[in-house]
Amino acid sequence: MRIFDPHIHMTSRTTDDYEAMHAAGVRAVVEPSFWLGQPRTSPASFLDYFDALLGWEPFRAAQYGIAHHCTLALNPKEANDPRCVPVLDELPRYLVKDQVVAVGEIGYDSMTPAEDTVLAAQLQLAADHALPALVHTPHRDKLAGLRRTLDVVRESALPPEHVLLDHLNETTVKEAKDSGGWLGFSVYPDTKMDEERMVAILRQYGSEKVLVNSAADWGRSDPLKTRRVGDAMLANGFTEDDVDLVLWRNPVAFYGISGRLALDPEGTSATGATHEGNSILRGGE
Numbered sequence: 295m296r297i298f299d300p301h302i303h304m305t306s307r308t309t310d311d312y313e314a315m316h317a318a319g320v321r322a323v324v325e326p327s328f329w330l331g332q333p334r335t336s337p338a339s340f341l342d343y344f345d346a347l348l349g350w351e352p353f354r355a356a357q358y359g360i361a362h363h364c365t366l367a368l369n370p371k372e373a374n375d376p377r378c379v380p381v382l383d384e385l386p387r388y389l390v391k392d393q394v395v396a397v398g399e400i401g402y403d404s405m406t407p408a409e410d411t412v413l414a415a416q417l418q419l420a421a422d423h424a425l426p427a428l429v430h431t432p433h434r435d436k437l438a439g440l441r442r443t444l445d446v447v448r449e450s451a452l453p454p455e456h457v458l459l460d461h462l463n464e465t466t467v468k469e470a471k472d473s474g475g476w477l478g479f480s481v482y483p484d485t486k487m488d489e490e491r492m493v494a495i496l497r498q499y500g501s502e503k504v505l506v507n508s509a510a511d512w513g514r515s516d517p518l519k520t521r522r523v524g525d526a527m528l529a530n531g532f533t534e535d536d537v538d539l540v541l542w543r544n545p546v547a548f549y550g551i552s553g554r555l556a557l558d559p560e561g562t563s564a565t566g567a568t569h570e571g572n573s574i575l576r577g578g579e
């Protein structure tokens with residue numbers, strides 16, 4: 295089973311996770327820039343983070359045979375902090391970089407006027423750079439959040455088929471599908487979507503334009519949830535081709551809109567390789 299996790303925050307994970315992911319079949323990931331849990335106080339903090347997503351993190355992934363790309367943006371939560379918003383002026387010089395395959399994750403957190411402005415501005419940035427957009431839908435008040443998101447997308451210059459609507463569930467999948475966008479589902483331990491509910495959604499709505507991700511980050515999450523969905527699909531009568539469509543070909547097609555996907559990680563071995571003089575061995579060989 296070949297797996298592309300289209301939304302995972304590897305910065306928050308260890309190399310043990312990369313190793314386990316590779317053993318489970320993961321060969322490609324996209325890491326969206328997001329909220330770090332601790333508020334940032336200036337655009338400079340974002341730029342160091344973006345540089346890590348473009349340099350150190352793909353280097354770490356390549357040690358484990360995994361291709362790493364990223365999506366960059368001001369995240370919805372920090373869109374409310376006037377200290378952070380000026381990072382929008384820095385984004386254009388980052389969005390031209392080869393490993394950036396979308397603008398994201400953008401969208402709504404609390405649905406404030408500041409979030410409206412920043413979402414519209416970043417959809418425009420995506421259109422200007424011929425990039426698709428990864429749009430997070432809010433975890434609270436989901437259907438209202440999706441509808442408001444779709445209104446802003448419709449008013450934007452970005453065609454709906456260049457938008458991935460993420461964190462969907464049973465209450466939002468129908469309207470998201472009708473919008474013409476791509477459909478993202480984050481499968482977590484305990485909360486939100488799980489493997490069995492995911493299989494039921496695939497049975498009801500089909501696998502066309504559906505992407506499944508672990509959204510694993512610094513909180514309770516599981517970087518192997520993509521594999522667990524693949525196994526649950528097979529156990530419930532889906533074919534290997536169905537699994538390959540959802541876990542590989544759909545993410546390749548969506549992020550391929552950028553024209554920048556490069557799916558062979560530079561296959562360097564874990565010993566000896568360095569990134570700007572630093573290895574993942576913490577100095578000890």
Ligand SMILES: [Zn+2]
Nearest residue numbers: 326328399509
């Ligand atoms: Zn995320």
